[in-house]
Amino acid sequence: MEKFGFSISKGRQINYDLNDRRIAEFIIENEPSFRLCIACGGCSASCTAGNFTQFSLRELNILISRGENDVPRNDIKKCMLCGKCTLICPRGVNTRNVIFLAKQAFRKFDSYAI
Numbered sequence: 001m002e003k004f005g006f007s008i009s010k011g012r013q014i015n016y017d018l019n020d021r022r023i024a025e026f027i028i029e030n031e032p033s034f035r036l037c038i039a040c041g042g043c044s045a046s047c048t049a050g051n052f053t054q055f056s057l058r059e060l061n062i063l064i065s066r067g068e069n070d071v072p073r074n075d076i077k078k079c080m081l082c083g084k085c086t087l088i089c090p091r092g093v094n095t096r097n098v099i100f101l102a103k104q105a106f107r108k109f110d111s112y113a114i
């Protein structure tokens with residue numbers, strides 16, 4: 001097969017019916033501003049934890065919204081709840097509370113100990 005200098009990603013489908021949306025729904029119920037996220041990445045750019053690790057709140061927001069919880073379940077431990085991301089968010093998402101609630105939700109629905 002001829003090489004073009006790039007590769008094509010494998011097809012990927014998101015099946016919302018199979019994904020677990022309970023974490024996202026718990027967050028939205030208790031912090032409705034979570035819905036306002038436009039995935040701009042401002043929070044990730046300002047993130048204290050993101051300066052030292054691969055942690056990205058933008059990615060977490062997207063994955064949790066889709067009900068894809070495997071990466072968030074572990075990555076969320078890296079957040080130190082400093083709140084810098086909340087100050088920077090152009091959409092007024094209370095990101096610190098979103099993370100706090102996500103940790104609660106993982107404990108509640110997922111037997112996840114933090």
Ligand code: SF4
Pocket residue numbers: 036037038039040041042043044057058061088089090091092093095
């Ligand atoms: S800064 Fe706010 S709007 Fe942008 S990705 Fe983060 S939470 Fe979403």
Ligand code: SF4
Pocket residue numbers: 043046047048049050057078079080081082083084085086095096099
């Ligand atoms: S609260 Fe967490 S996600 Fe937000 S800037 Fe601090 S370490 Fe990063």
